[in-house]
Amino acid sequence: MKKESGLLFVACSIMVFASAHGATVSKIDVAGNSRMDAESIRILSDVKVGENVGAERTNQIAKKLQESGYFSKINVYMSGNVLKIDVAEAPIVGMVTVEGNDKVSTDDLKKEIRLKERASYDESVIGSDVQRMLVIYQRKGYFGTRINPKKINQGDNRVNVVYEITEGHPTYITDIDFEGNKKFSDKTLRGAILSREHAWWRFMTQFDVFDEDRIQYDQQMLRQFYLRNGHVDFQVKNANGVFTPDRQYYSVTFTVDEGPVYKIGALSIDNPFPDVPDEKLMEMIKMKTGDVYNIDKVEETISAMRGMVGDHGYAFINVEPDAKKNDDTRTIDLKFKIQKTNRIYINSINILGNVRTFDSVIEQLTPMRPGDPFSLQTIEETRQNLMRTRYFKDVQIVPTRIADANMMNLDIKVEEQPTGELSGGFGWSNINGFMVDAGITESNFMGRGQVVQLRGSIAQYQKQALFSFTEPYLFGRPLSAGFDVSYTMYDYSSLGSFGYDRDSLTIAGRMGWRLTDHWTQSVRLSAAFDQNYDLQLGGDWHAANLFTLGTSFRYYNLDTNFQQNTHTGIVSNLGISYTGFGGTESYMRYTADIIGMVKFWDDRWQLRSSLDFGMLHSVGGEYISRVYRYFLGGETLRGFDIAGVGSRNWAYQTYSLGGLWKLNGSTQLNFPIFIPDEYQIKGFIFADYGILGKPPREEKTFCHPYYGCRDNYIDQDIRTSVGVGIYWNTPMGPMNFSWGWPLKLNDYDREQRFLLSFETQF
Numbered sequence: 051m052k053k054e055s056g057l058l059f060v061a062c063s064i065m066v067f068a069s070a071h072g073a074t075v076s077k078i079d080v081a082g083n084s085r086m087d088a089e090s091i092r093i094l095s096d097v098k099v100g101e102n103v104g105a106e107r108t109n110q111i112a113k114k115l116q117e118s119g120y121f122s123k124i125n126v127y128m129s130g131n132v133l134k135i136d137v138a139e140a141p142i143v144g145m146v147t148v149e150g151n152d153k154v155s156t157d158d159l160k161k162e163i164r165l166k167e168r169a170s171y172d173e174s175v176i177g178s179d180v181q182r183m184l185v186i187y188q189r190k191g192y193f194g195t196r197i198n199p200k201k202i203n204q205g206d207n208r209v210n211v212v213y214e215i216t217e218g219h220p221t222y223i224t225d226i227d228f229e230g231n232k233k234f235s236d237k238t239l240r241g242a243i244l245s246r247e248h249a250w251w252r253f254m255t256q257f258d259v260f261d262e263d264r265i266q267y268d269q270q271m272l273r274q275f276y277l278r279n280g281h282v283d284f285q286v287k288n289a290n291g292v293f294t295p296d297r298q299y300y301s302v303t304f305t306v307d308e309g310p311v312y313k314i315g316a317l318s319i320d321n322p323f324p325d326v327p328d329e330k331l332m333e334m335i336k337m338k339t340g341d342v343y344n345i346d347k348v349e350e351t352i353s354a355m356r357g358m359v360g361d362h363g364y365a366f367i368n369v370e371p372d373a374k375k376n377d378d379t380r381t382i383d384l385k386f387k388i389q390k391t392n393r394i395y396i397n398s399i400n401i402l403g404n405v406r407t408f409d410s411v412i413e414q415l416t417p418m419r420p421g422d423p424f425s426l427q428t429i430e431e432t433r434q435n436l437m438r439t440r441y442f443k444d445v446q447i448v449p450t451r452i453a454d455a456n457m458m459n460l461d462i463k464v465e466e467q468p469t470g471e472l473s474g475g476f477g478w479s480n481i482n483g484f485m486v487d488a489g490i491t492e493s494n495f496m497g498r499g500q501v502v503q504l505r506g507s508i509a510q511y512q513k514q515a516l517f518s519f520t521e522p523y524l525f526g527r528p529l530s531a532g533f534d535v536s537y538t539m540y541d542y543s544s545l546g547s548f549g550y551d552r553d554s555l556t557i558a559g560r561m562g563w564r565l566t567d568h569w570t571q572s573v574r575l576s577a578a579f580d581q582n583y584d585l586q587l588g589g590d591w592h593a594a595n596l597f598t599l600g601t602s603f604r605y606y607n608l609d610t611n612f613q614q615n616t617h618t619g620i621v622s623n624l625g626i627s628y629t630g631f632g633g634t635e636s637y638m639r640y641t642a643d644i645i646g647m648v649k650f651w652d653d654r655w656q657l658r659s660s661l662d663f664g665m666l667h668s669v670g671g672e673y674i675s676r677v678y679r680y681f682l683g684g685e686t687l688r689g690f691d692i693a694g695v696g697s698r699n700w701a702y703q704t705y706s707l708g709g710l711w712k713l714n715g716s717t718q719l720n721f722p723i724f725i726p727d728e729y730q731i732k733g734f735i736f737a738d739y740g741i742l743g744k745p746p747r748e749e750k751t752f753c754h755p756y757y758g759c760r761d762n763y764i765d766q767d768i769r770t771s772v773g774v775g776i777y778w779n780t781p782m783g784p785m786n787f788s789w790g791w792p793l794k795l796n797d798y799d800r801e802q803r804f805l806l807s808f809e810t811q812f
Contacts, residue, residue: 073102073103073104073128073130073131074100074101074102074103074131075097075098075099075100075101075102075103075128075131075132075133076099076100076131076132077099077131077132077133078092078095078097078099078132078133078135079132079133079134079135080092080135080137081134081135081136081137082136082137082138082139083137083139084139084207086120086139091115091135091137092135094114094115094118094120095111095114095115095126095135096111096114097111097133103128103133104128108126108127108128108133109126111126111135112124112125112126115135115137120139120140120170121137121138121139121140123136123137123138124136124137124138125137139170139207140170140171140172141170141171141201141203141207141208141209142168142169142170142171142207142208142209143165143166143167143168143169143170143171143208143209143210143211144167144168144204144208144209144210145167145210145211146160146163146165146166146167146210146211146213147210147211147212147213148160148163148212148213148215149212149213149214149215150214150215150216150217151215151217152217153187153190153192153217153220154183154186154187154190158186159183159186159213162179162182162183162185162186163179163182163183163213164178164179165179165211171201171209171211176199176211179199179213180197180199180213183197183213183215184197187217188262189261189262189263190220190259190261191220191221191222191259191260191261192217192218192219192220192221193221193260194218194219194221195215195216195217195218196215196216196218197213197214197215197216198213198214198215198216199211199212199213199214200212200213200214220259220260221259221260221293221298221299221300222248222258222259222260222298222299222300223245223246223247223248223258223259223260223291223299223300223301223302224247224248224294224299224300224301225247225301225302226240226243226245226246226247226302226303226304227301227302227303227304228303228304228305228306229303229304229305229306230287230305230306230307230308231306231308232308233279233281233308233311234279234308239272239275239304241726242271242272242275243268243271243272244257244264244267244268244271245257245258245260245261245264245265245268245302246258246726248299260291260300260302262291265289265291265302266289268289268304269286269289269304272284272286272304272306273286274345276308276309277343277344277345278344278345278346279311279342279344280311280312280313280342280343280344281308281309281310281311281312282309282312282343282375282382283307283309283310284306284307284308284309285306285307285309286304286305286306287305287306287307288303288304288305289302289303289304289305290302290303290305291303310380311342311343311380312342312343312375312380312381312382313340313341313342313343313380313381313382314337314338314339314340314341314342314343314381314382314384315339315374315376315379315381315382315383315384316339316383316384317332317335317337317338317339317383317384317385318383318384318385318386319331319332319385319386319388320372320385320386320387320388321388322388322389322390323359323362323364323388325362326358326359326362326364330358331355331358331359331386331388334351334354334355334358335351335386336350336351336354337351343382348371348384351371351386352369352371352386355369355386355388356369359388364390367388367389367390367391368388368389368391369386369387369388369389370386370387370389371384371385371386371387372384372385372386372387394423394424394451394456394457394458395421395422395423395424395456395457395458396418396419396420396421396422396423396424396457396458396459396460397420397452397455397457397458397459398420398459398460399413399416399418399419399420399459399460399462400459400460400461400462401413401462401464402461402462402463402464403463403464403465403466404464404466405466406466406494406497407441407442407464407466407494407497407499408497408498408499410523410526411441411494411497411498411499411523412436412462412464414499414522414523414526414528415432415435415436415439416432416435416436416462417431417432417435418432418460424449424458429447429449429460432447432462433445433446433447436462436464439493439494439499440467440469440493441464441466441467441469441493441494441499442464442465442466442467443465443466443467444464444465445462445463445464445465446462446463446464447460447461447462447463448460448461448463469492469493469494470490470491470492470493472488472489472490483509483510483511483545484509484510485507485508485509485510485512486507486508486509487505487506487507487508488505488506488507489503489504489505489506489516490503490504490505491503491504491505498521499522499523500519500520500521500522501518501519501520501522501532502518502519503516503517503518503519504516504517504518505518510541511540511541511542511544511545512538512539512540512541513538513539513541514536514537514538514539515536515537516534516535516536517534517535517536518532518533518534518535519532519533519534520532524561528563528564529561529562529563530561530562530563531559531560531561531562532559532560533557533558533559533560534556534557534558534560535556535557535558536554536555536556537553537554537555537556538552538553538554538556539551539552539553539554540552540553540554543583543585545692546683546684546691546692546693546694546800547681547683547691547692547693547694547704547705547706547800548681548692548693548705548706549584549585549586549702549704549705549706550582550583550584550585550586550676550677551582551583552580552581552582552583552677553580553581554578554579554580554581555578555579555580556576556577556578556579557576557577558574558575558576558577559574559575559576560572560573560574560575561573561574565603568605568606568607569603569604569605570603570604570606571601571602571603571604572601572602572604573599573600573601574598574599574600574601574602574627575598575599576596576597576598577595577596577597577598578594578595578596578597578598579593579594579595580593580594580595580596580677581593581594582594582675582677584675584676584677585702585705586676586699586702586705592675593634594633594634594635594675595633595634595635596629596633596634596635596678597629597630597631597632597633598627598628598629599627599628599631600625600626600627600628600639601625601626601627602623602624602625602626602641603623603624603625604621604622604623605620605621605622605623606621607619607620607621608620608621608647609649611649611653614649614653614654615730615779616647616649616653616654616655616656616720617647617649617656618647618648618649619646619647620644620645620646620647621644621645622642622643622644622645623641623642623643623644624641624642625639625640625641625642626638626639626640626641627639628669630669635672635674635675635678636668636669636670636672637666637667637668637669637672637674637678638666638667638669639664639665639666639667640663640664640665640667641663641664641665642662642663642664643660643661643662643663644660644661645658645659645660646658646659646660647659654721654722655719655720655721655722656719656720657717657718657719657720658716658717658718658719658720659715659716659717659718660715660716660717661713661714661715662686662712662713662714662715663711663712663713664680664711664712665710665711665712665743666678666679666680666710666711667710668710668746673746673748674710674746676707676708676745679707679708679709679710679745680708680709680710680711680712680742680743681693681696681706681708681709681742682694682695682696682709682712682714682740682742682769683695683800683802684802684805685805685807686714686740687714687738687739687740687769687771688716688736688738688771688773688788688790688805689738689771689772689773689790689791689792689801689802689803690769690771690790690792690795690799690800690801690802691800691801691802692802693705693706693708694706694799694800694801694802695740695742695769695795695796695799695800696708696709696742696765696766697709697742697744697745697749697762697763697764697765697766698762698763698798699749699752699762699763700752700760700761700762700763701752701754701757701760703763703798707745707749707762707764708742708745709742709743709744709745709766710743710744710745710746711742711743712740712741712742712743713740713741714738714739714740714741715738715739715740716736716737716738716739717736717737718734718735718736718737719734719735719736720732720733720734720777721733721734723776729778730778730779731776731777731778731779732776732777733774733775733776733777734774734775734776734777734788735772735773735774735775736772736773736774736775736788736790737770737771737772738770738771738772738773738790739768739769739770739771740768740769741766741767741768741769742766743766744764744765744766745764749762749764750762750764763796763798765796767794767796768794769792769794769795769796769799770792770793770794771790771791771792771793772790772791772793773788773789773790773791774788774789775787775788775789775805776788784807785806785807786805786806786807787804787805787806788804788805788806789803789804789805790802790803790805791803
């Protein structure tokens with residue numbers, strides 16, 4: 051019995067030893083494969099004939115094949131000296147789609163999906179895709195979103211994958227609280243950040259939806275707010291957002307350490323340029339000793355000093371504020387150190403990432419060339435130029451220093467985006483009534499930077515179809531050229547005081563160029579073929595052909611706060627044109643307008659003043675038809691009806707005779723009201739004034755077939771009005787409500803107290 055037990059022990063030991071140390075592979079058999087050939091599977095397994103394979107090695111082979119992602123099941127084992135590899139191939143993915151998404155675009159979600167069409171089906175990849183898409187929804191505040199991936203068998207070992215999304219509702223912020231603040235109230239600090247507490251009237255914004263990225267931005271806004279108010283040691287210790295017990299809302303608490311208030315101490319300048327006067331540089335400092343420290347004033351000072359030194363020919367400088375904090379006196383001494391930098395030149399400019407847009411288009415928008423001095427200001431100007439075209443989703447300009455040389459290489463890296471736009475809109479105004487329009491615009495036609503537009507609009511009193519083409523760089527030079535073809539129908543016979551209809555087919559060519567940084571000039575040649583129906587001429591249609599050549603000069607210089615939509619600066623236009631060349635009308639037209647704006651009080655207030663002048667001068671004593679004269683009223687003189695002022699026909703007082711010249715202007719104060727700034731709703735008060743000149747002398751009298759001849763009501767008196775209004779820059783488009791009251795008017799003038807204009811695009 052003992053002998054048999056011993057033999058059994060020896061046999062088991064031999065089997066365990068053989069299992070641990072394996073056998074020598076004489077052959078590798080592959081089974082179950084259909085798409086992938088056996089030799090490829092042998093290569094993936096990384097095992098060779100003659101290798102000793104045991105249990106541990108077979109596990110390693112199975113794991114390696116599993117990691118390849120090509121198989122759904124794998125079984126690896128030794129049968130004698132034969133290595134058996136049995137596989138079941140993973141299905142091939144046919145289509146990958148997303149369904150049920152509304153708050154996040156399909157394009158944004160697909161950027162997070164790693165599972166690709168014609169790849170092997172892999173559940174681990176699908177799980178990662180789901181997590182990445184959930185992160186996108188959580189950043190938008192949709193924490194209750196569920197994503198259910200579904201596999202749809204298509205036969206022949208092929209599947210489609212659908213990510214079914216149930217978005218639920220956003221997770222709103224119910225409370226925003228602050229801890230540690232003593233200098234400023236919770237209400238003040240809530241106004242300094244972007245996030246908002248949920249309220250029903252915030253339906254037009256997303257600022258009351260919890261967003262972790264926005265909370266991070268809020269912390270930076272708090273730091274900037276305190277730094278503008280002298281708290282240089284301010285810290286955000288914690289920004290904690292927690293669910294309410296019902297997990298329907300978020301409550302956010304910012305824990306802050308305000309620190310003491312510091313004021314400006316001594317101010318000085320370290321100036322290395324003897325020909326730049328120190329006293330002139332001191333004038334650039336936007337603060338004085340005793341003022342509360344304000345980081346914005348420091349940045350404004352740096353910018354002003356750079357400009358001042360640059361005006362003296364020193365473009366390559368840095369201005370570094372050296373701040374010395376005096377804790378005992380709670381002051382900060384500031385020394386602005388102006389530092390010379392060595393001149394660096396551009397060696398080469400490389401354009402990367404543009405698949406559709408021609409290199410020449412990008413080069414034309416780049417105000418620097420190889421050999422030019424390297425300038426960060428010019429680089430930023432280039433980036434702004436390229437982004438302003440809207441051809442690109444992102445533009446990065448990366449400089450690389452060449453070793454042992456004062457040269458830089460520049461890589462302009464662009465990420466293109468669609469430039470075609472299918473748009474539509476609707477609106478309402480006193481002059482056009484209800485309006486619907488639609489159009490197609492391609493702003494980078496064939497990648498050449500050309501603009502092609504086809505547009506049509508239908509309004510109660512006006513209909514228009516337009517085709518336009520613009521070449522921004524004619525002959526490779528900064529010279530824009532283009533043409534327009536339009537057909538417009540004006541149904542003004544029942545509108546206001548116009549009393550006429552007009553159908554106009556216009557063909558125009560134009561050319562424009564830049565004179566200076568702020569001045570541009572354009573030339574336009576047009577031919578208009580009109581049919582006019584004037585009720586004061588008996589109600590018959592009359593043909594008119596107008597051939598016009600004109601030029602205009604434009605001045606544009608604005609400093610804009612885009613967040614508040616306020617400006618400081620001037621916009622002006624000057625124009626002169628001649629209509630004649632054998633047409634039915636012959637006259638000169640002179641135009642001039644200027645708008646001046648000033649923003650103040652945290653850029654939330656704006657004072658705007660405008661003046662507009664126009665004059666028609668008959669050539670050779672030719673009569674100028676009423677449809678081409680000037681009219682005042684409506685948006686050009688609030689408080690009065692459209693074409694509601696000026697000379698009148700004694701028999702048809704409903705209709706204005708128009709004038710051969712006009713001068714009108716307005717002064718308006720825009721100011722914030724109690725509604726939060728995020729809604730971009732502003733109030734305004736205004737004073738308008740205008741003078742409409744006399745019509746042609748032929749309009750002095752009018753003979754009625756029944757009542758005889760009498761003098762018309764001819765005047766060129768001044769009209770004035772005052773009023774109030776509300777401007778709302780809605781997400782769909784701007785809306786303007788105004789109420790005007792005439793102060794000086796004539797008996798036959800027509801009033802219109804309320805004025806509304808609204809236009810949107812989608």
